[in-house]
Amino acid sequence: MPLRKKSSISLSGLFGACIAVATSVPITAYLGASFGDTYNMRVAIYGGLLLWVVTGAVAVFLMTCRAESKFSAGHILLWFISTWLWPIPLLMWKLRAKKSAEETSSRT
Secondary structure, three states: OOOOOOOOOOHHHHHHHHHHHHHHHHHHHHHHHHHOOOHHHHHHHHHHHHHHHHHHHHHHHHHHOOOOOOOOHHHHHHHHHHHHOOHHHHHHHHHHHHHHHHHHHHHO
16 A cells, blocks of 8 residues: 655645735736726736736745745735745845855865
8 A cells, every 4th residue: 555645845835826826916907007008008017017926926936835834814925925026035045045055065
């Protein structure tokens, strides 16, 4: 009887990414309507912001997919903010990984 292997992807992280994108859609639509003078400009702004948010959700999910285990209102807010400001957490994650790799190589 084979043992079940634990999934390496966190469902709470996936759910958090979906909620962050779903709550961002109305905001991107509002911003597109506010800043666009013509229909084409509104669509371009909305599409660009939506692409930004979806890219951010994927980036943040890939950074945290193995670490997320809890799900709370605070996590939803953090996912939402990180989805909009995703270059900052991505840069911090890369710097932390680089520092960890340097510490590991200096020990040997």
